Amino acid sequence: MLEFLIKIEFGSRVDYNFKLIVFDANLVAYVLKQPEDSSFAKLGDKMSDDSGLGSGGYDWNTEDELEIESFHSSCTTVPYGQTSGSRSLEENSFAAGPSNTKVFDSLINMGFHPEMVAKVIQEYGEENEHKLVEELLTYQELERSSQQQQQVEPDPTSSEYAASSWDDSSDNDDSSDEEIPKSLSKNDNTLLSLVKMGFNEEEALMALERLGPNSSLEELVDFISVAQLVKSEDALLPPEDKPQCNGHAKPRKRTLYESEVLGRKKPKVFEKRTCEEDDEAQAIHLPNPMVGFGIPTDPNSIITHRRLPHDANGPPYFYYENVALTPKGVWQTISRFLYDVEPEYVDSKYFCAAARKRGYIHNLPIANRYPLLPLPARTIQDAFPLLKKWWPSWDPRTKLNCLQTVHASAKLTQRIRAAVEQLQDFDDPPENVKKYVLEQCRKWNLVWVGKNKVAPLEPDEVEILLGFPKYHTRGGGISRTDRFKSLGNSFQVDTVAYHLSVLKEMFPDGINVLSLFSGIGGAEVALHKLGVLLKNVVSVEKSQVNRDIVRSWWEQTNQKGNLIDMDDVQQLDADRLEQLMSTFGAFDLIVGGSPCNNLAGSNRVNRIGLEGSESALFYDYFRILDLVKGMTPRFQ
DNA sequence: CCCACGATGACCGTCACG
DNA sequence: CGTGACGGTCATCGTGGG
Structure with a gap:
């Protein structure tokens, strides 16, 4: 032959x-x-x-x-x-x-x-x-x-x-x-x-x-x-x-x-x-405001129709996420791999009180999306009313910056306290002090928690901001450091849920999900909150603590479906997929946000782009997606 | 009006150390 | 496991010049 x-x-x-x-x-x-x-x-x-x-x-x-x-x-x-x-x-x-x-x-x-x-x-x-x-x-x-x-x-x-x-x-x-x-x-x-x-x-x-x-x-x-x-x-x-x-x-x-x-x-x-x-001309540029195809709080922003490239159409549906601000050319590459679908850039500050600029590439319909209710608080003051008492009039922030994996040191908050304590008039500090304090507060996402006191957010607070149930990452052997890390790497649930909401009506009997780089299960939580029945979820996540978190959430929410977890995307080859799909049927949704370590601006050490050792795992997302895409017709 | 230029600000982080 | 030190890239915005 x-x-x-x-x-x-x-x-x-x-x-x-x-x-x-x-x-x-x-x-x-x-x-x-x-x-x-x-x-x-x-x-x-x-x-x-x-x-x-x-x-x-x-x-x-x-x-x-x-x-x-x-x-x-x-x-x-x-x-x-x-x-x-x-x-x-x-x-x-x-x-x-x-x-x-x-x-x-x-x-x-x-x-x-x-x-x-x-x-x-x-x-x-x-x-x-x-x-x-x-x-x-x-x-x-x-x-x-x-x-x-x-x-x-x-x-x-x-x-x-x-x-x-x-x-x-x-x-x-x-x-x-x-x-x-x-x-x-x-x-x-x-x-x-x-x-x-x-x-x-x-x-x-x-x-x-x-x-x-x-x-x-x-x-x-x-x-x-x-x-x-x-x-x-x-x-x-x-x-x-x-x-x-x-x-x-x-x-x-x-x-x-x-x-x-x-x-x-x-x-x-x-x-x-x-x-x-032409490369320059067609370089994907970030929308301003960064609302993607629309946000629930501004009906004027909503676009209900787009044209997907032919190759991009499902089944399965796919949903890919990563940081919006990458080194140049990264999103062009990602987009070209993912069937030339245009990224939807959304800043989660329109969904919650913290910024989170992310790009999403997906082939989901975009008409008739709806948000999770109740809508989360969208200002710091609404989200944390107790802070209002201590918030100085000269700190104009109403939104937090991006929630990251690390938080400010005690030493820094101490320095800020020292600077603020010296002030003769707390409500009207000299320009240089004001500038220093605000700069540090913005840089480290500090909030006012007492007289002259600023502090980083607690993990519980980050959970709420990101749309997870309180204590989602707490206990079960996870350290505080790891909580920050896992949360900092996660989806903003309300944002993702808004995009995934169209699935609810399409799959009244539930869906099979392939969740890659699941982390603490942002996609699963979003789907569950939407009321989408999770029939079978295959979840691939390297970190043991994260897998434990998802497993524990799965049991806690009395899921009726099956949760299969794996620790390595490399294991997910054609054989394994064949085996999974012949057991459960085709996947309806492939969701995942691949590691951003080599893309994220906070990385001072090796922000080397998509070919970095971590971020290159994007290619595994694509590999698996493309495999599943090819196999799906046989399992429909 | 367009363009170049500089200032400003944000950013799913890594590493060595105790 | 917690702590604290560590820049650079990129987009946006305002300004001044043509």
Whole structure:
């Protein structure tokens, strides 16, 4: 079966090639002059450095992209599969090069195909991982859109099988995951031979994958030669045909690919990303005021209709959350993974007395939302009436800032007391004292708890602000520090409940929930408060204390359904999901907020973006969501 | 009006230590 | 387990210049 596909694929590839014939005499000359140079990568790097513009701006990887594209949509049956099998492939293909396996590993862990990862690393180097992710996403988009195209208008000569093979096997990736790398690892020697012959290992690898494990060395050499020729063909595009892109090389090949190969409507993503300026222009910017598609307290703010990208539609419904203020580009990446759904940015200060700026990406309907009742107090003074007595007139705060995992030290509150005690007139302090005190109060979310006294909030108070039952996190062996930590990492229940409220009417008999990174169960509490019956909840949470909290809440609220908890998202693979779904049926909702450690502004140590060790768990959310999405039709 | 510039403020945190 | 020390990025806003 695999061989059959590959052969057809090869045919289709040749079709593509002929659409792209443009010769680059310079490049051909260069290649010929250096027949012993085994690494075309050098050339590629050199070229892409001064990239895009001018006569030297040869776009080395144009053909690679086609290769990836066509290979991926046909041979590989798991779009973003991540397997141990891929490892061997990765190691083999990189053994010869000076590769940073950390970067490679991390990209593989995000679920990208090793082949694609190898390509982009070669093209862009390893230092800018974010860039690499962007590129990989771009490839994925391309793949997705062409896959759709194929489904809509199958091409009898080349590509109809692609859609069907993909569809048929998207549910059981096990077979394919193993199949491809196995066959490749059997060809280590062949690969080695090709590299020794002076071929770039990537090209060799590509050829091997293309022609199958049983192809002869001659065939492979032939294939690579043709590939090289075609690469060079692409390079002679007249410069004026190349969009001017601020010195960045890649965009041209996309437009080329779209117009020449796809020849059909351009995927939105590529239009957006044609030039750097467009990147800027379409950068997701935060709404002001940050009310998302509306808040219950301002009917004028409410939008009841939006258009979801086709791929985004359920089942299952999904709901993803993370901090709104991330390093640049993070939400673009998240959004592109999550089927290009536009984030809904909401500040929970419109739901409670504390700010909490978060982005939510979900495919839920947005009409007829309703809030939990009673509405929580939305000012500090209403939420904590006892504080009013001590609140100075010159502290204008009515809302708290974001509730975090840490709180102010006793020493700081002591310093503030000292500063305030010295005042001759408490109600009218000098400007510098006022400024210092207010600054610290805002920074640490301090409240006035007595004469000259400020203090951080207690965990019980944080629970209330976040919409949890009082003492939700108290007792059962959890320390005060851990309470702050768990609460600081949690959902604001009222905000999430408002978004999830549409489920109540849709699922009168209850829902099955897959809750990833559950924490202290913000989503579960929200659903329960909404009166949505929880039939089966599979909850994945690393922290034991958090799992205990959820379990204890589950028992305390006399839930009739099942709570299955797990400690590691990595355990949740296709097999496990298959097992769960065949026991309970399909999941109706996949909810989760992945760790923000490497994104949050409070992190001074390693706020390194989505590829950070914690925040990269987002890719597991996506991986699992995408798996479930593929499996769901069978369990409906 | 537009743009550049600086000031201001907010931020689901990490680490070593006792 | 509690404590206390540790900046930088990013968005917004006001200002002054063209």
